Amino acid sequence: MTVLEGLLSSAEWQGSTVVAGRAAARRDVVDVTLLLDLGDGARSDREFLPDRLVLLANRSTAGDWRLDGVLRQVHRGGAAGVVLPPGSVVAESARRIADGLGVALVVAAREAAELLRDTQVLLTRFELQAARLVVRAQAALGAGTFDTPELLVQTAELLGVPVALVSGQYQVLSAVEGFPAEVPAELGLATARRSVWHHGADGRLTVAAPVRTVDGTGIDSWLVAHVAHADTGAQYTSSPALEVAAGALQRSRAVARLEMDRKYRSRISLLGDVLRTTGRPSPLVVDRVAAAGWVLEGWHTGFHFELTDPERTDRDREDFLHVLADLLRDRPGPAAFAEHGDGVAGWVTVETQPSGADASRTAFSLRGHLRDLQRRGFPDAVLGVSRAAPEASGIALAVNEASSAAALARGRTTTGGFVDVGRFGAAQLLLAWTGADSFRDAVRDLLKPLLDSPVLVRTLLAVLDGGGSMSEAAAALDVHRNTVSSRMARIETLLGVSLADPDTRLGLHLACRSLLRDGAAD
Amino acid sequence: MGHRVDAIGAADVEALAVGSTALGAGGGGRTSLFAAWLRQTLGDGDLPVVDVDEPEGWMFPVGIIGASDIVVESLPSGREMPRAVERMAELTGVPPSALMSVEIGGQNGLAAAIAARECGLPLADADLMGRALPRMQQFSPAVAGWRFSPVVICTNTGTVVVVEPARPSDVEDVLRGAMAGSHGWAACAMPPVRTGPVDEVGVGVITGSVTRAVELGRDLLAGAYDDHRPVPGLWEALTRNGGRLLGHGRVIDLHRGLDVAGQRHSSCTLALDGSVSTLRVEFGSEFLVALQDGEVVATCPDVISAFSGVDGRPLAVDEIRSGGLVAFGVLPAAEFWTRPQNLAAVEPRRFGFDLDPLLLGRPS
Numbered sequence: 001m002t003v004l005e006g007l008l009s010s011a012e013w014q015g016s017t018v019v020a021g022r023a024a025a026r027r028d029v030v031d032v033t034l035l036l037d038l039g040d041g042a043r044s045d046r047e048f049l050p051d052r053l054v055l056l057a058n059r060s061t062a063g064d065w066r067l068d069g070v071l072r073q074v075h076r077g078g079a080a081g082v083v084l085p086p087g088s089v090v091a092e093s094a095r096r097i098a099d100g101l102g103v104a105l106v107v108a109a110r111e112a113a114e115l116l117r118d119t120q121v122l123l124t125r126f127e128l129q130a131a132r133l134v135v136r137a138q139a140a141l142g143a144g145t146f147d148t149p150e151l152l153v154q155t156a157e158l159l160g161v162p163v164a165l166v167s168g169q170y171q172v173l174s175a176v177e178g179f180p181a182e183v184p185a186e187l188g189l190a191t192a193r194r195s196v197w198h199h200g201a202d203g204r205l206t207v208a209a210p211v212r213t214v215d216g217t218g219i220d221s222w223l224v225a226h227v228a229h230a231d232t233g234a235q236y237t238s239s240p241a242l243e244v245a246a247g248a249l250q251r252s253r254a255v256a257r258l259e260m261d262r263k264y265r266s267r268i269s270l271l272g273d274v275l276r277t278t279g280r281p282s283p284l285v286v287d288r289v290a291a292a293g294w295v296l297e298g299w300h301t302g303f304h305f306e307l308t309d310p311e312r313t314d315r316d317r318e319d320f321l322h323v324l325a326d327l328l329r330d331r332p333g334p335a336a337f338a339e340h341g342d343g344v345a346g347w348v349t350v351e352t353q354p355s356g357a358d359a360s361r362t363a364f365s366l367r368g369h370l371r372d373l374q375r376r377g378f379p380d381a382v383l384g385v386s387r388a389a390p391e392a393s394g395i396a397l398a399v400n401e402a403s404s405a406a407a408l409a410r411g412r413t414t415t416g417g418f419v420d421v422g423r424f425g426a427a428q429l430l431l432a433w434t435g436a437d438s439f440r441d442a443v444r445d446l447l448k449p450l451l452d453s454p455v456l457v458r459t460l461l462a463v464l465d466g467g468g469s470m471s472e473a474a475a476a477l478d479v480h481r482n483t484v485s486s487r488m489a490r491i492e493t494l495l496g497v498s499l500a501d502p503d504t505r506l507g508l509h510l511a512c513r514s515l516l517r518d519g520a521a522d
Numbered sequence: 523m524g525h526r527v528d529a530i531g532a533a534d535v536e537a538l539a540v541g542s543t544a545l546g547a548g549g550g551g552r553t554s555l556f557a558a559w560l561r562q563t564l565g566d567g568d569l570p571v572v573d574v575d576e577p578e579g580w581m582f583p584v585g586i587i588g589a590s591d592i593v594v595e596s597l598p599s600g601r602e603m604p605r606a607v608e609r610m611a612e613l614t615g616v617p618p619s620a621l622m623s624v625e626i627g628g629q630n631g632l633a634a635a636i637a638a639r640e641c642g643l644p645l646a647d648a649d650l651m652g653r654a655l656p657r658m659q660q661f662s663p664a665v666a667g668w669r670f671s672p673v674v675i676c677t678n679t680g681t682v683v684v685v686e687p688a689r690p691s692d693v694e695d696v697l698r699g700a701m702a703g704s705h706g707w708a709a710c711a712m713p714p715v716r717t718g719p720v721d722e723v724g725v726g727v728i729t730g731s732v733t734r735a736v737e738l739g740r741d742l743l744a745g746a747y748d749d750h751r752p753v754p755g756l757w758e759a760l761t762r763n764g765g766r767l768l769g770h771g772r773v774i775d776l777h778r779g780l781d782v783a784g785q786r787h788s789s790c791t792l793a794l795d796g797s798v799s800t801l802r803v804e805f806g807s808e809f810l811v812a813l814q815d816g817e818v819v820a821t822c823p824d825v826i827s828a829f830s831g832v833d834g835r836p837l838a839v840d841e842i843r844s845g846g847l848v849a850f851g852v853l854p855a856a857e858f859w860t861r862p863q864n865l866a867a868v869e870p871r872r873f874g875f876d877l878d879p880l881l882l883g884r885p886s
Contacts (some may be wrong), residue, residue, distance in 0.1 A: 029595040039783060040875055042874075042876075060782070061781055061782050062778050063789055064780070064782050065773070065789060065802060065804050065811070065813060065875075066782070068802060068811070068813055069815035069816045069817075069818075070816075071816050072815060072816030073816075084875075091775055091777070091789075091791070092774050092791055093789075093802045094772075096774075096791075096793070096798070096800045097800060097816050100798045100799065100800075100815060101815070261634035269857075
């Protein structure tokens with residue numbers, strides 16, 4: 001197979017002229033057909049096959065109306081063009097029809113029988129060349145995996161021309177030396193679905209083969225080869241081999257992905273085992289942990305990352321895991337992690353108990369990962385970080401604490417989805433719970449009868465703050481003790497509770513504090 | 523069609539001339555001389571036109587055969603056609619009750635009217651071709667297998683030749699020799715046709731021809747000659763007469779005397795206005811096949827006619843000029859030619875075109 005223009009520039013076709021239908025010069029030619037005479041070709045039941053070049057054997061009169069009919073039939077069948085015997089004169093109507101239909105009309109310099117034989121050989125030669133290259137490409141790249149630079153070097157050696165990996169927006173992602181800086185936009189990469197090529201004005205040929213995504217549904221990027229001086233049919237000989245290389249790249253990526261996923265799945269079960277460890281871990285767990293590169297001894301700070309948008313798909317979560325994995329891998333020092341619950345949990349380890357400053361630094365660097373995630377397509381990501389805990393048994397404490405913190409972080413959009421228990425302290429942590437939406441709803445429910453009377457709420461709070469003392473509350477509110485008593489009696493009636501019960505007092509205390517913080521008690 | 527034309531006066535001559543020229547499909551010879559002659563002959567009077575079923579009697583087909591344009595060079599005396607009719611009457615022993623045209627296309631559309639007036643007879647609304655055709659064996663009675671003998675010709679020197687051909691195809695060769703000495707043309711009379719019901723007479727004769735020519739002529743005159751934009755009027759006239767406009771534009775290519783598959787013919791190509799398409803028409807003495815961008819769009823026996831792109835006048839094949847503005851139209855063939863047993867005599871293969879006929883309203 002070749003392009004008509006390429007065929008016509010070969011030695012065998014020297015001297016032939018395209019008299020009309022020049023637009024067809026870029027059409028494919030896969031084979032040549034012999035037509036004995038125009039009478040045979042003009043019949044409406046005569047079929048021509050696509051991408052054929054039709055050679056007319058017998059001469060005909062200039063102005064023979066049947067050539068018009070042949071051109072029409074040739075166009076209907078999708079053939080590339082008609083070649084007339086040497087010395088043929090072409091009438092104006094035939095020229096116009098050829099131009100209008102985009103069918104090439106050529107006057108040959110040699111007789112049809114000779115041209116037929118020589119052209120068939122020529123076309124076969126291109127196919128042989130292409131086949132040879134494909135065989136070599138298969139041998140070099142057909143098995144095993146390659147990273148991108150390796151693959152580019154091998155492909156460039158194979159084709160003998162510079163090769164690059166290019167994005168759909170024509171950005172060169174990775175290239176071997178000698179690849180030109182610019183990729184011609186005429187390739188049409190944005191809409192192409194299979195190999196394409198482009199002949200530049202200076203005779204340079206650029207060929208591109210698509211590298212499909214790992215799941216095969218789309219095109220991820222393009223392998224582009226740059227042939228400096230294109231000889232006839234170069235795009236046909238190099239495309240198939242380039243496609244083999246593109247396939248090898250897709251395969252390599254798929255294998256890497258698979259390995260990563262397999263690794264992560266085994267990690268999930270390992271994490272479970274570690275979290276269940278109380279006291280000394282079993283020798284089996286110790287082995288597996290070592291194999292995974294995790295550290296059991298030392299001081300561990302737990303972390304838990306999560307995506308909070310309920311619309312997130314499994315695909316999103318997979319991508320999230322891979323991005324986070326890349327970030328954690330780049331950390332100095334060990335970081336163990338695996339999918340856990342609805343997110344990713346793990347721990348980082350230091351040898352000795354971290355100081356306050358050390359702990360802050362750790363939390364800070366983990367928060368940096370959160371920011372990266374939020375910027376890289378996961379704005380709904382949150383992070384909980386625990387306080388440091390020692391030894392194997394401390395891992396469970398740390399991870400669980402981090403998970404609770406992450407749950408808290410869900411409700412705290414104003415702080416960028418980040419909760420660090422170390423900064424909070426346990427008491428404040430608990431109080432921070434009261435900031436959660438669900439808690440606030442429960443508060444409003446509980447205190448509903450009092451919501452119209454801020455005075456009563458303040459009074460109740462003052463009494464509870466004062467540890468139950470009416471006198472202290474009265475002093476804090478600057479009213480008479482009896483006023484406080486009567487208000488309290490009212491409160492008890494309205495709420496239908498007895499403040500003698502310590503649980504009631506605690507619940508009400510928390511509720512009032514929450515309400516107050518929201519400004520509802522003003 | 524409208525109601526039958528039942529008389530022709532001087533005012534109708536132009537319509538008859540234009541209609542006959544258009545039905546000539548580019549052939550049949552120029553009508554201007556014969557139109558002038560007919561006008562002069564009619565004077566202030568009318569020539570009656572009668573149906574094939576009345577008056578009871580015999581209709582004598584009459585006309586001019588041979589090289590039609592040479593008639594202008596060697597003018598008729600005016601006695602040729604009546605003499606041929608006379609001799610035919612003597613030979614057959616029957617008197618003519620009306621005269622009939624041998625060929626409505628071209629000059630012969632008018633010639634029979636002239637003869638009828640000269641002879642004091644009515645003109646039958648019928649003819650033997652429905653258009654112009656090159657060969658005498660394509661006269662309808664020959665195709666229908668009716669009597670084709672005797673054939674009488676009378677040259678302009680008064681020589682009468684009677685031919686009793688064994689087959690219709692023999693007659694032309696014999697007559698050619700006979701006409702050579704008389705400038706290549708002669709009046710001719712064909713065997714008389716008995717009047718009778720239309721469907722009986724119609725087996726071997728094309729009926730309603732004069733009406734058709736006059737009505738077509740009137741429509742063409744009404745629309746086409748108005749201003750120098752004849753195309754819309756042409757389109758309407760053709761459509762009203764059951765035909766259609768094939769296209770119009772400039773002649774960009776013209777070949778005369780092409781030899782294709784052993785047949786000599788000519789070809790002209792138009793670049794169609796407002797389009798990248800080309801219309802190509804192959805012709806001999808008449809326009810025979812029309813192709814648009816290599817695809818056949820009309821063939822004989824449908825009547826393919828050329829009209830001037832300037833004034834809408836129907837054109838003869840030799841009036842086509844390179845660079846000229848031309849419009850081509852097609853009119854339906856007479857029903858006679860669409861019958862399968864008759865079609866073979868006038869289809870494209872008869873003229874050397876290896877194509878199936880493509881007829882209006884009846885795809886091949």
